[in-house]
Amino acid sequence: MKAVIALLLMMIPALAMPLGDTFSNPAMEARARNLQRQFRCLVCAGENVDESGSPFSADVRRLIREQIAAGQSDGQVQDFLVARYGDVILMKPPVQPDTWLLWLAPFLVLGAGGVVAWVVVKKASTTSA
Amino acid sequence: MTGELGQLALCFALALSLVMAVSGLIGTRVEANAARRVATSSALGFLVFIVLAFAALTYAFVVSDFSVALVAGHSHTLKPLVYKISGVWGNHEGSMLLWVLVLALYAGMVAFLQRGGERLTSGALGVQGLLAAAFILFILFTSNPFLRLDPAPFEGAGLTPLLQDPGLAMHPPMLYAGYVGLSASFSYAAAALLVGEAGWARAARPFMLIAWIALTCGIALGSWWAYYELGWGGFWGWDPVENASLMPWLIATALLHSALATEKSGAFRTWTLLLAIAGFSMSLIGTFLVRSGVLSSVHAFASDPARGFFIMVLIALAIGGALALFAWRAPSLQGGAAFEPASRETALLLNNVFLVAACACVFAGTLYPLILDALNGTKITVGPPYYVITFAPIFFALLLLVPFGPRLGWKRGDLKAAWRSLVPALGLAGIAAIAVLAIVAPRTIAATGAFAVAAWLIGASIIDVRKRKGARASAFAAALAHAGLGVTLMGVAGTTAWRSEALTVVAPGQSFTVGPYTLRFDGVSRVKGPNYIADRAHIAVMDGAKPGAVLQPEHRLYPAEGQDMSDTAIRTTGLRDLYLALGDERDDGRFALRAYVSPLAPLIWIGGLIMALGGMLSLWGRLRAPAREPAAAVAQAAE
Numbered sequence: 230m231k232a233v234i235a236l237l238l239m240m241i242p243a244l245a246m247p248l249g250d251t252f253s254n255p256a257m258e259a260r261a262r263n264l265q266r267q268f269r270c271l272v273c274a275g276e277n278v279d280e281s282g283s284p285f286s287a288d289v290r291r292l293i294r295e296q297i298a299a300g301q302s303d304g305q306v307q308d309f310l311v312a313r314y315g316d317v318i319l320m321k322p323p324v325q326p327d328t329w330l331l332w333l334a335p336f337l338v339l340g341a342g343g344v345v346a347w348v349v350v351k352k353a354s355t356t357s358a
Numbered sequence: 359m360t361g362e363l364g365q366l367a368l369c370f371a372l373a374l375s376l377v378m379a380v381s382g383l384i385g386t387r388v389e390a391n392a393a394r395r396v397a398t399s400s401a402l403g404f405l406v407f408i409v410l411a412f413a414a415l416t417y418a419f420v421v422s423d424f425s426v427a428l429v430a431g432h433s434h435t436l437k438p439l440v441y442k443i444s445g446v447w448g449n450h451e452g453s454m455l456l457w458v459l460v461l462a463l464y465a466g467m468v469a470f471l472q473r474g475g476e477r478l479t480s481g482a483l484g485v486q487g488l489l490a491a492a493f494i495l496f497i498l499f500t501s502n503p504f505l506r507l508d509p510a511p512f513e514g515a516g517l518t519p520l521l522q523d524p525g526l527a528m529h530p531p532m533l534y535a536g537y538v539g540l541s542a543s544f545s546y547a548a549a550a551l552l553v554g555e556a557g558w559a560r561a562a563r564p565f566m567l568i569a570w571i572a573l574t575c576g577i578a579l580g581s582w583w584a585y586y587e588l589g590w591g592g593f594w595g596w597d598p599v600e601n602a603s604l605m606p607w608l609i610a611t612a613l614l615h616s617a618l619a620t621e622k623s624g625a626f627r628t629w630t631l632l633l634a635i636a637g638f639s640m641s642l643i644g645t646f647l648v649r650s651g652v653l654s655s656v657h658a659f660a661s662d663p664a665r666g667f668f669i670m671v672l673i674a675l676a677i678g679g680a681l682a683l684f685a686w687r688a689p690s691l692q693g694g695a696a697f698e699p700a701s702r703e704t705a706l707l708l709n710n711v712f713l714v715a716a717c718a719c720v721f722a723g724t725l726y727p728l729i730l731d732a733l734n735g736t737k738i739t740v741g742p743p744y745y746v747i748t749f750a751p752i753f754f755a756l757l758l759l760v761p762f763g764p765r766l767g768w769k770r771g772d773l774k775a776a777w778r779s780l781v782p783a784l785g786l787a788g789i790a791a792i793a794v795l796a797i798v799a800p801r802t803i804a805a806t807g808a809f810a811v812a813a814w815l816i817g818a819s820i821i822d823v824r825k826r827k828g829a830r831a832s833a834f835a836a837a838l839a840h841a842g843l844g845v846t847l848m849g850v851a852g853t854t855a856w857r858s859e860a861l862t863v864v865a866p867g868q869s870f871t872v873g874p875y876t877l878r879f880d881g882v883s884r885v886k887g888p889n890y891i892a893d894r895a896h897i898a899v900m901d902g903a904k905p906g907a908v909l910q911p912e913h914r915l916y917p918a919e920g921q922d923m924s925d926t927a928i929r930t931t932g933l934r935d936l937y938l939a940l941g942d943e944r945d946d947g948r949f950a951l952r953a954y955v956s957p958l959a960p961l962i963w964i965g966g967l968i969m970a971l972g973g974m975l976s977l978w979g980r981l982r983a984p985a986r987e988p989a990a991a992v993a994q995a996a997e
Binding site for chain 1: 590592595596597625626694695696697698699703704707708710711712714715716718719721722723726727730734736737738739740741742743744747748749752861862863941942950951952
């Protein structure tokens with residue numbers, strides 16, 4: 230029974246920690262970690278590639294590190310991953326015509342609310358005067 | 359047998375909720391005394407039968423009656439009793455029954471307290487009855503928890519280990535108490551529109567407060583659970599399911615403030631009604647998002663399209679009906695009261711503008727990817743960076759303005775005096791900013807700003823409490839809730855800016871460092887829990903060369919469910935957490951380990967608790983006060 234359980238424990242790949250190669254150059258390592266946080270693990274629920282232990286994230290981390298080692302800039306690494314997996318891999322949604330509304334909505338509501346508040350206060354203060 | 363009794367009780371509850379709906383709505387007419395009595399007694403009867411149905415299901419879980427399909431699918435004989443009980447709502451069907459149970463409890467309270475006069479209470483009960491009937495129909499037709507299995511299996515499939523946790527056992531009831539609590543404000547608002555608004559804001563205030571307290575506690579619990587259970591040290595991920603609970607909270611907070619103005623000075627009458635409708639609408643949308651399977655996450659138990667469709671129709675009817683009623687009746691309400699630009703009314707109005715904008719931000723971030731995908735198949739992710747850019751500045755601006763509200767008088771306030779009384783708080787904010795810049799590394803603008811604002815909020819609250827000795831409970835309550843915001847803000851800023859992390863593979867006897875700590879890994883032992891087996895790591899916090907406290911994070915395997923999960927070990931000083939999670943075993947007895955030092959992390963939840971305490975203090979003051987102000991009673995009598 231114990232052997233079976235030990236076997237079961239070994240077979241389960243979950244809880245893998247996101248460990249892998251590290252750069253010996255601290256600046257490059259910092260860049261890699263920073264980049265890893267900007268991409269989403271597409272097979273997890275809301276985790277980024279840096280914190281997730283999934284095989285998918287391990288792949289993406291490896292790709293990022295290969296790109297950095299090959300001398301690519303952060304922007305080039307991002308373009309590479311977007312070309313490969315699509316915009317959905319970006320934690321920060323892109324700013325483009327079909328996301329303008331997403332980015333502007335909070336501020337449109339704030340602005341509209343501000344205008345309404347202005348009118349309401351003005352009206353309320355003239356009735357009191 | 360109990361299963362059939364539960365089913366029968368649910369059918370009786372449906373009948374009574376329909377009686378409650380019809381008699382309650384008829385009871386809004388002046389002369390319909392008999393209907394009002396029927397509404398009250400059917401509300402209490404409805405509560406009794408829902409409690410019976412819920413008890414029957416709970417009994418089936420406790421005795422592990424696997425002839426009930428739901429129990430077989432979500433329980434196991436070896437599970438500890440507390441998780442057998444929490445298993446009742448750890449699934450779609452049971453959680454919907456809990457939803458209706460909470461609705462029934464609120465209906466019972468509305469019927470029992472009879473706040474705001476007979477006609478208003480009756481109307482509120484009528485609307486509660488409609489909601490109850492719709493949700494019971496939903497349960498009976500698409501999500502019946504009492505369906506049988508024949509033959510019954512010998513053993514159940516167990517409950518997801520993630521949900522086998524004391525924090526998560528309490529999280530859904532707490533959150534539902536908040537979600538569904540907003541139905542009481544919604545029903546009162548609808549009743550006010552039917553009857554012709556008469557002091558409803560005052561009548562419904564305790565229900566708003568209870569809902570807000572429960573939402574605050576529920577969100578804090580959920581965030582705390584995510585922190586210690588998910589093993590990556592985060593406390594908020596802007597996950598759509600988390601957002602689904604944040605939206606009602608933002609609107610409920612706006613409602614509490616706006617309703618205060620309506621009650622005290624007659625301002626924003628129609629706006630407050632609209633917010634009450636919007637608050638519960640957010641709860642319904644949250645329920646839809648979580649329950650329909652539109653989002654895939656640990657929370658979404660259901661992926662049956664019939665359920666999603668039913669809930670969508672239900673939401674459309676509830677929200678659409680309420681808005682139609684609003685559009686029809688609101689214009690006949692008396693217009694706004696007069697106030698000066700420098701007044702508490704203006705402050706509360708600005709509070710609402712910022713809170714609604716913050717809610718719009720969460721709403722857009724949650725729903726935009728779904729809509730975009732449905733429209734043209736474009737898939738995008740709206741992750742934390744979006745909220746840092748949009749939500750954070752809006753909420754920050756709101757926090758800057760908070761201290762002015764309580765200092766400005768109704769109708770006409772003195773802005774200069776408010777500024778003068780805030781000078782010490784401003785000083786405190788300056789000191790906090792300088793201290794953060796001078797002492798703590800790394801220096802970040804965000805953390806410095808956050809601490810300044812936190813000091814500003816807490817300082818202002820202290821001034822409030824000192825200045826108003828002998829003041830009413832409500833003043834203290836506001837000071838407490840606002841200070842709680844400051845405390846949470848410090849926790850969030852501290853953890854975000856100054857967290858240290860170590861991710862390593864260690865062999866027994868090996869040491870490693872994280873932040874100011876040196877830790878020694880002393881190996882792993884196998885332990886047996888009630889329904890799991892675990893690898894338990896022993897990690898000593900080194901005090902020089904000597905080992906001090908020992909932390910024991912575990913890696914558990916749940917054989918019944920065939921899943922494993924991490925049980926983190928956290929050692930806290932109250933101001934700093936040392937956080938350890940055990941990972942997978944590597945070759946030759948080495949283990950992966952993740953360690954965090956999270957400065958000020960406990961403040962996140964302590965602040966939430968302080969906010970909730972503020973709400974409770976306010977509730978206590980409210981329940982001692984009479985339910986109707988004389989003026990409101992006169993207004994109703996005059997109709």
